Amino acid sequence: MKKTQMIRTLLVVALAIGAQFTTFAQRGQMNPEKRAERVLADLKQALTLDDATTKKVYDLELARTQEALKIREANAGDREAMRSSMKGVNEKFQTSMKSVLSEEQYKKYQEWQATERQKRGPRGEGNRRRRR
Numbered sequence: 001m002k003k004t005q006m007i008r009t010l011l012v013v014a015l016a017i018g019a020q021f022t023t024f025a026q027r028g029q030m031n032p033e034k035r036a037e038r039v040l041a042d043l044k045q046a047l048t049l050d051d052a053t054t055k056k057v058y059d060l061e062l063a064r065t066q067e068a069l070k071i072r073e074a075n076a077g078d079r080e081a082m083r084s085s086m087k088g089v090n091e092k093f094q095t096s097m098k099s100v101l102s103e104e105q106y107k108k109y110q111e112w113q114a115t116e117r118q119k120r121g122p123r124g125e126g127n128r129r130r131r132r
Contacts, residue, residue, distance in 0.1 A: 035061075035065045036061040040061060043109070046112045047101065060097060064090075068086060071086055071089065097109060
């Protein structure tokens with residue numbers, strides 16, 4: 001009786017851990033359309049966009065995420081090449097956003113970006129497990 005109870009407990013724990021890894025893996029593999037929709041939903045609420053501007057921002061975000069995906073695939077091993085290519089894509093996106101949004105909306109957009117960066121935390125710290 002004790003043995004079956006222990007096996008059941010181990011099975012439940014193993015399934016829970018497996019579910020966590022599956023969720024984490026799926027989160028990282030979001031396609032460009034879903035990513036653009038998710039970002040657009042946040043921006044639409046934060047910037048109070050009208051329908052025409054919403055469509056333009058969606059198109060810009062979709063183009064950016066598609067370009068980023070191509071860059072990641074092309075430069076999978078070369079981090080510096082990927083970084084410089086992505087910098088160009090992001091600069092192009094920022095100038096496009098500035099032309100689509102009003103001044104007030106663009107200021108709100110920059111504030112939104114800053115808060116999103118704070119939510120993610122500091123970057124470039126490497127693997128925290130290796131520091132111990």
